[in-house]
Amino acid sequence: MKKLLLIGSFLFGSIISANAQTVLLEDSFETYQDFAISGFGNWITIDLDQSETYTGGTDTPLWANANAPQAFIIFNPLTAVVSNSSSGDEVRNFDPRTGFKYAASWAAVMPGDGENGSGDGPNNDWLVSPQVTLGASQNEVSFWVKSMSPTYGLEEFQVGVYTGTGTPSTSADFTVISTGTLTAPTTWSQITYALDAYQGQNIRIGIHCVSVNHYMFMVDDFRITTQTAAGLKDQLASQVSVYPNPATTIVTISNNNNILVDGVQIIDVNGRTVKSVTFDGVTSAEVNVSDIAAGIYMMTISSDKGTMTKKIIKK
Template sequence: MKKSLLYLCTALGAFSFANAQEFFYDNYNTLTVGNIGTNLAGTVLGQGGYYTYGGTGATNATFQVVSDTPTQGNVVQMTGSATATGTWYLFKDITAGWAARTTGNNILNVEFDIFTGGATTSKNTARVYIFNSDGSTVLGGLSLNLETKAISGIAYYDPNNGGVNPIGTYSFNLGASNAVINLTASSWVRLGLSYDTVTKDVVWKGPGFWVGVTGATPATGTTAPSEIDYLHTAGTGNTVSATSKFDNLMVRANATENLLGNSSFNTTKAVFSIVYPNPVTDFASISLVDTTINAITVMDINGRIVKSGNSNELATAKIDLSDLTAGIYLMKIETDNGVSTEKIIKK
């Protein structure tokens, strides 16, 4: 049931990663192409510390590491059911990390890339969920309808309407005035999801939206998160299978919501030709189409800014990364048409 009680996430102050605790950042490039796990009961660790879970119709091949575009590198791929039943889970336990977090870091921030996929009649959905301490409740989530490309927020929620609708897991449209937002087909999109374990606020952030809702207290367990899940669901009336792809999953505890690394979110995506070379040794070049670069910021995987500068509104730019240590970095490129974040590898 779609609900419309959303609040706009207005100015939250300057973002800060100073006290952030990163639980993990997974880009899958070091994993072996092929099956992630060997067990579908969710009890044996597979590649990258992930568990796989699936009922009738799922196989080990349902959960794969595959090689994608040169920019994305290796990604996670899940293949859905061709029937109206079947929900598959690929998840990572964060119980120990959450228990050991610094006092005051009560907000779980989750960011990930998702591939929207091409045209399909499949009713499958691709989702990312935060489950609570005993696994009984979806504290917050995002769901992509692979047929329509509609993106929805998920939260455990109290409609507070005199019992007409019970407390439970609800789906929310994320556009202004409860409008449906459809993502662009066949594109990689970065999305953000956060959950405040004290206030129970859920925030969703992505192209065209930055909204949230105050959730309800779980019926069992606590508001503490226990796992982050990739899900692939069958869909009512489904007869066609589809695949979902995920990449660059970043999970951290913070004192504030700081999804996607900026407090004002530009919803128009610029059109980029290429960031090259990638991997990079010394200089990285950025070339755009039909827009110009205003500023470039390079962050490490913990969100710390390691390089920044303006480019005087040029269509191309070059940035010196020779002094950075080898590793994975995120390059935020601000343009006349919007903001995009690209993953780069420094050799």
Template sequence: MKRKLLIFSAILVSSIAGAQTLLTEDGTSLTVGNVGTDLTGTTPGQGGWLTTVPVPTGAVTDFQVVNVGSTYGNTIQLTGSNAAAANTRRMFKDVSGIWATRDTGNEVAQVQFSYFTGPATTSTNSMRVALYDAGVTKFLAGIMIAMPTRELRGLGYYNNGTTTGNFSFTLGGTETAPAAVILAENTWYTFGFSYNRTTGELKFKSLEALPITLGTRAGAAANDAIGSLNFVATAVSFSTQTTNTVAATNQFDNLNFRALATDGPLLNVRNPITAADFDVYPNPTNDFVNVSTVGAIRSVTIADLNGRTVKQQEFDSVSEAQVSFSDLSSGLYLMTVNGDNASVTKKIMKQ
């Protein structure tokens, strides 16, 4: 999904500032190996992450930092259970404190993450990312992948007409004819979900063109306190599954937790900016220059040929921007676009 910005416009800059990034995790600052040494959820491991799993049926090696190379580099890897008995491996952070720092009016909690499906498996495990309430009893919102089928499902605290509780949701088809959204093998995806604390509304989405047609639900957890942000591996995906002998292993990356006034598009953070992926036009220009990339634009800096910065702006990982040169004198300028993992500089002629 793309989001256009007019750089140096006071009105639009204000709206960007309203979206607050509260927590990110892409594994870059973590060391390959175990995330932590404590499985009781008491002593933080790398990056301040806590881990918990029933002992002796789990191990610290169930939570790993692994380098997968390519664009993603260091990622978080979870390994589930090879049995069907209740066994939940959970890696989490208490986010109640940082959520309390949000600006007034930012009552929508949005989470997005990248996920690698891996090969086909017979494991009944599910892999999940979810926001829990303070008591760790409610899925305020989340996404799960059922491993044996690679079905993508939503999670939330919900009233189905007869029962209020934690539910998973089919995301495709219609209310009367729901259809499973199935992911491809060995593929990276970027998913997102949001929880509106004022209304309880839940939203589920993907950067990819998946058939998510039931992406909005009326959740039943309005005004609940946000407690923790969690990576989770459960032994089974559904309560009807009673046997399992295979443990699933999957990777997560590019976790982002934001506070917004209203639910917004996901950030395009999957790819770094490279020269081949970077477009600037028109050039020369009399007024504006359009900037676009398949990656994520973090900032734009314009300098004169003496190296003096004449304009600079920070951005919230957008893929398109429009830069105003209208107030600059005619001449040659150097415009640098900074992305997640790279920077690209272009010469721009102002006529």
């Protein structure tokens, strides 16, 4: 079925050995609303081409945001009622790597001289991760990519890093760390990059779809990890106090060792960041937790000496 155009229409970090691996961010896009194109968790989408988009897999695309201008969409092929095809004029496979959903970038349609007054691409679309603070060593990002179909060519993409606590809005905000333009195979393939050049910094990872008249670029199972000596991490955590714990309204972070706190993230049992606060290098900080639900959380504290994690209980 040819691609269609309707014109006008965290897992918690865990110490597992003397060298501790901490999962800073892990997301398979399963918890987000089907067919959302913005506002899913702390991810950012940047639609720089501002183009309407193709659809496919059915003659009647009825899912929300079908053909709408978008960068990436949370795509659920089951509820979209699309079909796979292994032969014929169009080969396609919508299957996720895990679960039911993934982030996808449909082919962009640009004004031009093509059919019905439109041309094809290129895509200029970013999927930008939530902010994380990297550790001291062995920082790494990995994710899985796939081209939905080989019929119109393999999808093309780049990988970039945004540094700082702001919000990126253009391609110039990123440092591209991939070599040239990458292509996504038609089977799920893992992409991995070392991030130690940014150790200790607040970063976001950007995945940039730059395909030209292809079909659908798929991203699943995103993960950022760090690995540092457990002894050093435990030593740092022991120098910082978090109280009261349990807490009802305010949690205070303090230390007597001139450790400067830059930021705090509070993460729930499902690995979602429910609160993020930025500080300007302070030795004592207060975090208001009155607006989060009662339960057990992990508080990741970033500082000039590194990151540490404390368990807190909200009453």
